[in-house]
Amino acid sequence: MTVNFDKKTIVFRNVDALNIPLSLDCGQAFRWSENSDGSWHGVAFGKAVDISQKEDKIVINGSFCEGDEQIWADYFDLDRDYSAVCENLKKDSHLKTAIEAYPGIRILRQDSWEALCSFIISQNNNIPRIKGIVERLCVHFGEDLGNGDFSFPSAEKLSALTVDDLAPLRSGFRAKYIIDAAQKVAGGEVDLQKLSCCDIDEAREELIRIKGVGAKVAECALLYGCGRVDAFPVDVWVRRIMSELYPDGLPECTKGVEGIAQQFLFHWRRNVE
DNA sequence: AACCAGGCGCATA
DNA sequence: TATGCGCATGGT
Numbered sequence: 001m002t003v004n005f006d007k008k009t010i011v012f013r014n015v016d017a018l019n020i021p022l023s024l025d026c027g028q029a030f031r032w033s034e035n036s037d038g039s040w041h042g043v044a045f046g047k048a049v050d051i052s053q054k055e056d057k058i059v060i061n062g063s064f065c066e067g068d069e070q071i072w073a074d075y076f077d078l079d080r081d082y083s084a085v086c087e088n089l090k091k092d093s094h095l096k097t098a099i100e101a102y103p104g105i106r107i108l109r110q111d112s113w114e115a116l117c118s119f120i121i122s123q124n125n126n127i128p129r130i131k132g133i134v135e136r137l138c139v140h141f142g143e144d145l146g147n148g149d150f151s152f153p154s155a156e157k158l159s160a161l162t163v164d165d166l167a168p169l170r171s172g173f174r175a176k177y178i179i180d181a182a183q184k185v186a187g188g189e190v191d192l193q194k195l196s197c198c199d200i201d202e203a204r205e206e207l208i209r210i211k212g213v214g215a216k217v218a219e220c221a222l223l224y225g226c227g228r229v230d231a232f233p234v235d236v237w238v239r240r241i242m243s244e245l246y247p248d249g250l251p252e253c254t255k256g257v258e259g260i261a262q263q264f265l266f267h268w269r270r271n272v273e
Numbered sequence: 274a275a276c277c278a279g280g281c282g283c284a285t286a
Numbered sequence: 287t288a289t290g291c292g293c294a295t296g297g298t
Binding site for chain 2: 124125126127128129132170171172173174175
Binding site for chain 1: 292293
């Protein structure tokens, strides 16, 4: 893999095992939308970009400073040998089928607060509506980046708000959870930085102290926001997969990368039949 | 322990 | 066009 960049463009070449549309649109991130030309527009880490892919070449257009290329390499987890991970997962026949049906799904390494907050919103909810609530959250309380783009609002900003302030989001009963999460994160009660490296059970316990964060949301925050690919969110689809295909538990080859396995199985199970 | 809370997409009628 | 179902968590 190589990278070239200037103030307007970052280009990654010879990128392995990454399909941009699939990765941006498989239910793990809520701020990406497809442009009419097939490129993808979105905001992450306070930066608005358009991303296009031609085979193993990824082009990111935006307004960049020195070092930004690493932000995007991290976002797509380009330093991980995904081919090796997938080859290993393919030792299991179901995973082999899922990976070969949807090659190039990667777990994005999103901002930890954005992931936590987004997956609190995701509970008891469907993807179009989650996207709408997240969009309104950003428009109302994020930083205006110009061109109609807004950053994801910080925990600090949201921690000063009330449930009534969040009324325009139409997030329903989740509003109080967003406020509680913002206050615990902004106040240091929950240390998101620490969760990426501490014992995973300790991380789970810390997260579920937030109102509105149960086992599923905690697992999502760890997987998508804290780089914990050993986290394993179990939603209704994964529950079905487990009972139908793995009644005795996950196969050995998923050890340590359960979250990556989950994403392939989840997408496959949702899209077949 | 079963149900509701806010509301919307989705499948079915 | 209307009706009911699913969603994931906490509180009753």
